[in-house]
Amino acid sequence: MFAEPGKETKYAHGHDGTVLKSHLWRTVENSAAFFVPYITPAMKILDVGCGPGNITTGLAALVPEGSVTGMDIVEDVLAQAREYASSKGQTNLAFVFGSVFKLDFEDNTFDAVYAHQVLQHLHDPTAALKEMRRVVKPGGIVAVRDMTHFLHYPETHELDRFRQIFWKISDDLGATPGAGSMLQKFAREAGFGVGNITVTASPWCFTAYGDLKWWCEMWADRVLSSDFEKDALATGLTTEAELIQISTAFTDFAENQDGWYTVLNGELVGRK
Secondary structure, eight states: OOEETTEEOOOTTOSSHHHHHHHHHOOHHHHSTTTGGGOOTTOEEEEETOTTSHHHHHHHHTOTTSEEEEEESOHHHHHHHHHHHHHTTOOSEEEEEOBTTBOSSOTTOEEEEEEESOGGGOSOHHHHHHHHHHTEEEEEEEEEEEEEEEEEESOOHHHHHHHHHHHHHHHHTTOOTTGGGGHHHHHHHTTOOGGGEEEEEEEEEEETTTTHHHHHHHHHHHHHHSHHHHHHHHTTSOOHHHHHHHHHHHHHHTTOTTOEEEEEEEEEEEEO
């Protein structure tokens, strides 16, 4: 997703339609609720790793007297973000290309920096947080949210294998799977004082009476048609036949009346 000067960190899942289906589901309400209490109408916010811009556009609506800048390292996705913002009539925002390891902004530029599901895809989350902290004004905040783990009931062998493969892909790419559980450590290493760190957690919870069918059908497609498939096979941990079994298991799980699938996310607010 992001590039450190001289070194690439590959985004494990790519940006095909099955991946963007997941990203476009995210909103301020379901992905940034922990950040909202800190937002004031005149804030200047940077959204790092903004993807297709739906969260970015939602944040812009909360700062009518301020502005939001969305940043990503994939130009095609930035084009989609601009189109999405335009469709919503939101004008107090801009989208720029850039790396989280070398933000192209002066020190003390923003009131807040937000990053959603970014650190887990990086080989050096601490360095990224240091750079986010650099561009925040004194007294401003860095707010990040990252996945810690997948949980599901009833247990199935295939979905357990999916979880193992997911982690292995990230390990092999030199990323940081489960980064959401390490946010306090990263923040301390990035220079946030202990008294200026607030760590919380919240889930995405998909149930048979909620969004379980959407979540499972999305992953049933994604394990076979996104970069996940190619990267999973490259690990040597799985086969095409097993990925088909995992895809089928997701499809079956979507119909389970007792089905419950949760993504637990860690959340950090660090004040400079």
